[in-house]
Amino acid sequence: xxxxxxxxxxxxxxxxxxxxxxxxxxxxxxxxxxxxxxxxxxxxxxxxxxxxxxxxxxxxxxxxxxxxxxxxxxxxxxxxxxxxxxxxxxxxxxxxxxxxxxxxxxxxxxxxxxxxxxxxxxxxxxxxxxxxxxxxxxxxxxxxxxxxxxxxxxxxxxxxxxxxxxxxxxxxxxxxx
Amino acid sequence: xxxxxxxxxxxxxxxxxxxxxxxxxxxxxxxxxxxxxxxxxxxxxxxxxxxxxxxxxxxxxxxxxxxxxxxxxxxxxxxxxxxxxxxxxxxxxxxxxxxxxxxxxxxxxxxxxxxxxxxxxxxxxxxxxxxxxxxxxxxxxxxxxxxxxxxxxxxxxxxxxxxxxxxxxxxxxxxxxxxxxxxxxxxxxxxxxxxxxxxxxxxxxxxxxxxxxxxxxxxxxxxxxxxxxxxxxxxxxxxxxxxxxxxxxxxxxxxxxxxxxxxxxxxxxxxxxxxxxxxxxxxxxxxxxxxxxxxxxxxxxxxxxxxxxxxxxx
Numbered sequence: 001x002x003x004x005x006x007x008x009x010x011x012x013x014x015x016x017x018x019x020x021x022x023x024x025x026x027x028x029x030x031x032x033x034x035x036x037x038x039x040x041x042x043x044x045x046x047x048x049x050x051x052x053x054x055x056x057x058x059x060x061x062x063x064x065x066x067x068x069x070x071x072x073x074x075x076x077x078x079x080x081x082x083x084x085x086x087x088x089x090x091x092x093x094x095x096x097x098x099x100x101x102x103x104x105x106x107x108x109x110x111x112x113x114x115x116x117x118x119x120x121x122x123x124x125x126x127x128x129x130x131x132x133x134x135x136x137x138x139x140x141x142x143x144x145x146x147x148x149x150x151x152x153x154x155x156x157x158x159x160x161x162x163x164x165x166x167x168x169x170x171x172x173x174x175x176x177x
Numbered sequence: 178x179x180x181x182x183x184x185x186x187x188x189x190x191x192x193x194x195x196x197x198x199x200x201x202x203x204x205x206x207x208x209x210x211x212x213x214x215x216x217x218x219x220x221x222x223x224x225x226x227x228x229x230x231x232x233x234x235x236x237x238x239x240x241x242x243x244x245x246x247x248x249x250x251x252x253x254x255x256x257x258x259x260x261x262x263x264x265x266x267x268x269x270x271x272x273x274x275x276x277x278x279x280x281x282x283x284x285x286x287x288x289x290x291x292x293x294x295x296x297x298x299x300x301x302x303x304x305x306x307x308x309x310x311x312x313x314x315x316x317x318x319x320x321x322x323x324x325x326x327x328x329x330x331x332x333x334x335x336x337x338x339x340x341x342x343x344x345x346x347x348x349x350x351x352x353x354x355x356x357x358x359x360x361x362x363x364x365x366x367x368x369x370x371x372x373x374x375x376x377x378x379x380x381x382x383x384x385x386x387x388x389x390x391x392x393x394x395x396x397x398x399x400x401x402x403x404x405x406x407x408x409x410x411x412x413x414x415x416x417x418x419x420x421x422x423x424x425x426x427x428x429x430x431x432x433x434x435x436x437x438x439x440x441x442x443x444x445x446x447x448x449x450x451x452x453x454x455x456x457x458x459x460x461x462x463x464x465x466x467x468x469x470x471x472x473x474x475x476x477x478x479x480x481x482x483x484x485x486x487x488x489x490x491x
Contacts, residue, residue: 015437017434017436019436023436023437023438024374024377024436026434026436030434031434057381057434058427058430058433061389061390063390074429076431076432077434078431078434078442078444082431086390130428
């Protein structure tokens with residue numbers, strides 16, 4: 001199972017940065033409208049948003065909680081909006097066993113993907129792993145993917161039958177007697 | 178009678194030992210089902226490689242500190258009037274002269290057969306640094322040992338390369354004037370407005386080495402988080418140079434918005450920039466104040482340990 005926790009999309013929301021008087025920089029960086037929209041979506045999914053921070057050229061950050069589970073997000077609006085979602089308190093035993101993040105985190109990713117699609121103001125929604133995003137891969141349409149569930153997957157042919165077992169004297173010791 | 182019994186017991190023990198030895202001929206220690214799994218070996222090797230890289234980085238620092246202590250010791254010996262008395266009349270520069278002599282001999286030997294020397298050096302480096310240059314070991318433990326050693330060599334090479342002059346300031350190349358930066362960026366295909374905006378001095382928050390969001394729930398106090406020990410922001414750097422540096426050392430920085438009048442955004446991917454290797458990010462992304470403090474502390478501790486060690490000697 002591959003879990004993709006970086007999502008990029010294009011949005012119809014208006015730009016909201018506040019520029020300095022000379023127009024050379026920002027006093028409030030763009031992306032507030034996007035981070036508030038993501039916060040709203042998370043709240044509808046039952047998450048409690050604990051804060052949003054302006055991190056200047058990196059965009060905006062958001063912290064959210066659901067019971068004891070915490071997540072962190074970074075929203076950077078460039079040509080497309082890039083959202084990085086991180087598990088705030090990962091279950092290390094699952095990670096070390098190679099099982100990936102727990103069901104609360106993966107459930108949140110899937111629900112967020114559905115909410116983004118249903119909202120109607122976001123387009124070209126693609127999910128990535130960090131490595132895929134950095135190497136320019138095209139991404140996937142959903143955050144959780146299993147190779148067997150992907151469209152166009154052709155199962156490998158069944159393994160050939162084992163060769164016939166050679167006759168051995170001790171299998172039928174009475175034949176030659 | 179007792180002697181005979183003892184002799185029989187000893188003989189029986191010898192026979193048993195011989196039988197045991199012949200029953201298990203040179204079977205490798207620790208063989209199990211895992212040793213036949215290429216995936217387990219690859220995973221264990223990868224973990225050992227990462228651990229080795231960390232050790233290699235630390236070793237690089239230790240060797241640097243060792244060299245600094247040696248240099249200080251040599252300088253101290255040069256001005257020490259009792260050195261000759263303590264070392265049988267030997268002048269203090271003799272060890273250095275011997276080392277230089279040995280280096281000259283080795284260099285001369287290599288210069289006589291340059292191609293052979295280069296080939297031998299490249300082959301040694303390949304074996305020491307490339308995990309694919311040597312075959313996978315037969316057991317998991319041996320594979321982990323092999324990959325750990327390779328990782329250690331890689332870590333040390335990275336540390337040496339970075340400390341040898343690949344610091345952010347030196348990597349940025351010679352400092353260009355604002356006009357030169359504008360010309361250079363326009364030659365790269367940027368618009369004049371964008372080039373002018375990027376040539377302005379950077380006034381942002383910089384790159385936080387220990388992230389502001391914290392790691393594993395641990396956050397630094399704001400005073401420490403925003404201090405020069407945690408913020409990479411080279412003095413006098415331009416906006417464009419800072420974005421490039423930030424993109425290379427921060428895995429989560431992709432680009433920055435520019436004001437509307439510029440008409441474009443800054444994107445590292447669009448410019449074809451590459452992120453640094455995570456190990457290089459650890460060293461290169463560290464603020465200069467932190468590097469100086471860690472380097473000075475390491476050198477000081479190593480120096481104090483060296484002095485204490487020498488004082489303990491009779």
